[in-house]
Amino acid sequence: MTSGTVPEAERPAAARVRAVYLLTCRPGEDPAERARALAWEQTVELPPGSVPPAIEERAVGRVESLRRAGERRWRAVVSHAVEAWRPDLAQLANLLWGNVSMQGGVLLEELQLPPGAAEAAGGPAFGVSGVREACEVPERALLCGALKPLGASAAELARRAGRLALGGADLVKDDHSLSDQPWARFGDRVRRCADAVAEANERTGRSCLYVPSVTGRRSALADRIGRARDAGCRGVLLNAVPAGLAVLQGLGEEEDVFVLAHPALAGGFFGADHGIAPEVLLGELFRLGGADGVIYPNAGGRFPFDEETCRAINRRLREERPGLRRSFPVPGGGIDVERIPRWVEAYGPDTVFLVGGSLYARPDLTEATRRLVDELERHAGRHGDGGGA
Amino acid sequence: MTSGTVPEAERPAAARVRAVYLLTCRPGEDPAERARALAWEQTVELPPGSVPPAIEERAVGRVESLRRAGERRWRAVVSHAVEAWRPDLAQLANLLWGNVSMQGGVLLEELQLPPGAAEAAGGPAFGVSGVREACEVPERALLCGALKPLGASAAELARRAGRLALGGADLVKDDHSLSDQPWARFGDRVRRCADAVAEANERTGRSCLYVPSVTGRRSALADRIGRARDAGCRGVLLNAVPAGLAVLQGLGEEEDVFVLAHPALAGGFFGADHGIAPEVLLGELFRLGGADGVIYPNAGGRFPFDEETCRAINRRLREERPGLRRSFPVPGGGIDVERIPRWVEAYGPDTVFLVGGSLYARPDLTEATRRLVDELERHAGRHGDGGGA
Numbered sequence: 043m044t045s046g047t048v049p050e051a052e053r054p055a056a057a058r059v060r061a062v063y064l065l066t067c068r069p070g071e072d073p074a075e076r077a078r079a080l081a082w083e084q085t086v087e088l089p090p091g092s093v094p095p096a097i098e099e100r101a102v103g104r105v106e107s108l109r110r111a112g113e114r115r116w117r118a119v120v121s122h123a124v125e126a127w128r129p130d131l132a133q134l135a136n137l138l139w140g141n142v143s144m145q146g147g148v149l150l151e152e153l154q155l156p157p158g159a160a161e162a163a164g165g166p167a168f169g170v171s172g173v174r175e176a177c178e179v180p181e182r183a184l185l186c187g188a189l190k191p192l193g194a195s196a197a198e199l200a201r202r203a204g205r206l207a208l209g210g211a212d213l214v215k216d217d218h219s220l221s222d223q224p225w226a227r228f229g230d231r232v233r234r235c236a237d238a239v240a241e242a243n244e245r246t247g248r249s250c251l252y253v254p255s256v257t258g259r260r261s262a263l264a265d266r267i268g269r270a271r272d273a274g275c276r277g278v279l280l281n282a283v284p285a286g287l288a289v290l291q292g293l294g295e296e297e298d299v300f301v302l303a304h305p306a307l308a309g310g311f312f313g314a315d316h317g318i319a320p321e322v323l324l325g326e327l328f329r330l331g332g333a334d335g336v337i338y339p340n341a342g343g344r345f346p347f348d349e350e351t352c353r354a355i356n357r358r359l360r361e362e363r364p365g366l367r368r369s370f371p372v373p374g375g376g377i378d379v380e381r382i383p384r385w386v387e388a389y390g391p392d393t394v395f396l397v398g399g400s401l402y403a404r405p406d407l408t409e410a411t412r413r414l415v416d417e418l419e420r421h422a423g424r425h426g427d428g429g430g431a
Numbered sequence: 432m433t434s435g436t437v438p439e440a441e442r443p444a445a446a447r448v449r450a451v452y453l454l455t456c457r458p459g460e461d462p463a464e465r466a467r468a469l470a471w472e473q474t475v476e477l478p479p480g481s482v483p484p485a486i487e488e489r490a491v492g493r494v495e496s497l498r499r500a501g502e503r504r505w506r507a508v509v510s511h512a513v514e515a516w517r518p519d520l521a522q523l524a525n526l527l528w529g530n531v532s533m534q535g536g537v538l539l540e541e542l543q544l545p546p547g548a549a550e551a552a553g554g555p556a557f558g559v560s561g562v563r564e565a566c567e568v569p570e571r572a573l574l575c576g577a578l579k580p581l582g583a584s585a586a587e588l589a590r591r592a593g594r595l596a597l598g599g600a601d602l603v604k605d606d607h608s609l610s611d612q613p614w615a616r617f618g619d620r621v622r623r624c625a626d627a628v629a630e631a632n633e634r635t636g637r638s639c640l641y642v643p644s645v646t647g648r649r650s651a652l653a654d655r656i657g658r659a660r661d662a663g664c665r666g667v668l669l670n671a672v673p674a675g676l677a678v679l680q681g682l683g684e685e686e687d688v689f690v691l692a693h694p695a696l697a698g699g700f701f702g703a704d705h706g707i708a709p710e711v712l713l714g715e716l717f718r719l720g721g722a723d724g725v726i727y728p729n730a731g732g733r734f735p736f737d738e739e740t741c742r743a744i745n746r747r748l749r750e751e752r753p754g755l756r757r758s759f760p761v762p763g764g765g766i767d768v769e770r771i772p773r774w775v776e777a778y779g780p781d782t783v784f785l786v787g788g789s790l791y792a793r794p795d796l797t798e799a800t801r802r803l804v805d806e807l808e809r810h811a812g813r814h815g816d817g818g819g820a
Contacts, residue, residue, distance in 0.1 A: 083733075086580035087606055088788055093580050100614060101582025125613050126581065132673035133610045133646050136695045140607065140670070143698025144734040191475035191482050192515065193490025217476055218529065221522045224514050225489060257522050259680040260649060281529065284521035286675010291648040306525045309532025310699040310706060317699060344472075345533040399477055 066147030161365030167294035169367025182422035188398030200234035207242030209411025216255035303333035325358025343375020455536030550754030556683035558756025577787030589623035596631035598800025605644035692722035714747025732764020
């Protein structure tokens with residue numbers, strides 16, 4: 043610490059981002075030195091002690107605490123000035139884990155933003171209440187059917203979208219593999235699927251929404267969102283990691299669509315001792331960036347998230363925070379008609395249940411969807427805290 | 432395989448993407464089943480055998496081979512139709528490792544695109560020859576000085592940029608932490624730094640280029656690139672993972688700037704048995720997306736890449752391929768005046784050496800830069816194959 047440092051007690055604690063890291067040290071490594079090197083690497087990218095006091099004071103991360111957390115494991119709290127990234131989400135991710143991603147044994151476990159900083163990032167343009175309003179489902183948990191597979195024609199996809207809508211799905215989202223393939227060109231697919239869902243809505247009196255996957259470089263992406271909106275779509279699906287946090291941030295507001303964020307590629311960050319905890323990446327950063335709903339692999343499905351992780355994601359997405367709308371958790375996997383009551387009880391009503399494989403395994407897509415929606419409606423009042431908030 | 436499958440010998444092999452995965456199996460797990468599940472998960476997201484033959488034939492990944500690679504380790508070659516992603520880079524990454532990222536023990540080791548597919552992705556708009564032309568350095572290796580630190584004023588950064596240019600740096604790039612902080616606002620920083628470098632060029636007769644870091648959501652990013660161009664900048668630095676592959680792809684061509692890609696956050700993908708090999712992500716995907724130069728942590732620096740990995744990245748960036756410009760490797764770390772002759776010999780002339788910390792450790796930034804450039808000029812003719820190409 044330099045002579046210019048303001049004593050901890052006098053600092054406005056509210057003005058700093060606090061990041062909790064679990065550090066796994068090599069044998070003989072000094073954890074204090076390791077934490078300090080991290081704080082410097084992530085900001086000035088120079089060795090500790092090599093910048094003028096005024097710059098250290100304003101820009102270098104501060105190791106606020108360091109506690110033993112196991113054999114060769116230490117938990118370090120590092121704080122950063124919000125000015126280092128605000129309001130840029132991609133730069134926040136960079137500040138927290140950019141360069142140290144290329145080292146090892148650095149797990150970002152927790153992130154706390156001061157009041158106002160989250161608001162500056164933007165957050166969801168619609169949020170739970172906005173999506174509910176668009177779907178005309180004020181209270182119960184929502185059902186989202188996954189539209190698949192890659193390789194099907196636009197006509198076949200539209201037929202399936204219509205069946206999902208007829209069965210009472212609240213949302214029908216494209217598989218995230220669907221982009222602009224010759225088997226079903228984007229424009230053709232979106233127009234046909236949106237029409238099929240609209241026709242089903244006329245018959246059911248519901249307001250099912252078709253949510254197309256939008257992909258492509260900046261110009262293509264903007265064009266596709268425009269075409270989706272022209273086809274009457276109110277929301278889009280975005281592969282937030284490959285597309286980029288810079289693309290996610292503000293997309294819903296700038297384009298007037300709600301955004302479902304898919305976690306494709308995000309698994310790269312979920313290492314057990316090196317990475318970003320799923321609730322921080324999917325629950326906090328995706329929400330800050332403006333995801334109105336965040337898809338994640340549910341416990342009990344074909345991916346290895348446990349229920350505790352799912353509940354932590356739910357909590358981060360839905361907790362009340364000033365100036366930041368609440369987002370829908372969208373768990374997918376392990377959800378079928380037998381198990382859905384259990385998940386509604388566990389996760390609560392402000393949840394979108396994403397169902398794909400288990401619907402397509404049934405002979406009649408409409409009937410299979412209807413049975414799931416019936417279950418959601420029957421269990422509308424029965425639920426736990428769903429992981430908080 | 433279904434009855435509709437065309438025999439291997441009759442398929443146009445050139446039309447498929449080949450991905451090599453190293454699979455780490457759990458005890459008792461069937462590797463053939465695992466490879467097959469991966470190929471289905473990454474495309475139709477349904478269990479094997481659950482789509483009509485025509486869709487399987489056109490869209491489902493094919494396990495081309497499976498070979499033992501160690502205890503519980505198997506190497507699987509999976510091929511995909513180029514139509515599943517072309518020309519969308521973010522979707523290529525998604526197809527290769529999107530959903531399986533959330534499983535474990537799946538390392539994408541190698542990627543081979545058929546002729547024409549790489550070209551469709553775009554690749555660098557300037558490449559090695561374009562950047563050389565802009566810097567007016569036709570043959571020798573280039574020196575890039577890193578402009579730091581975060582927290583310095585725009586005036587101070589400009590002073591440092593001028594010194595780096597006076598010393599003969601070919602490129603001066605912002606630290607990737609610099610965005611639009613109150614300590615040095617983007618517009619002020621870029622104008623001052625560009626002017627300082629231009630003034631230095633008048634004195635040296637060289638053509639040093641200032642490369643500002645551009646960040647922000649889509650609208651901010653476009654605005655900043657425009658302002659950088661207005662200030663006379665010919666290239667920009669992009670944090671390609673947090674910004675997104677969708678932002679990287681085509682950026683240089685659409686904005687008429689060369690692009691240096693920074694690997695911030697990319698370390699999430701570099702797990703030893705789960706991830707994407709650095710040469711595939713940084714060497715292949717970044718080049719396909721249009722990075723004219725790719726920064727990576729050099730062997731011998733403060734990050735754990737070994738020299739073999741660095742050479743593999745170099746090879747992927749620089750190998751001659753039809754319709755795809757060559758990119759500059761930009762190794763950073765472990766490079767100072769004592770060691771630079773060794774790296775020039777190892778990596779060859781089509782390399783940009785990125786130097787930061789070792790310059791700032793010297794009392795005179797201009798003089799320290801000059802000594803490095805002198806070394807590069809002295810060693811202009813002495814080099815090995817640099818990892819190929």
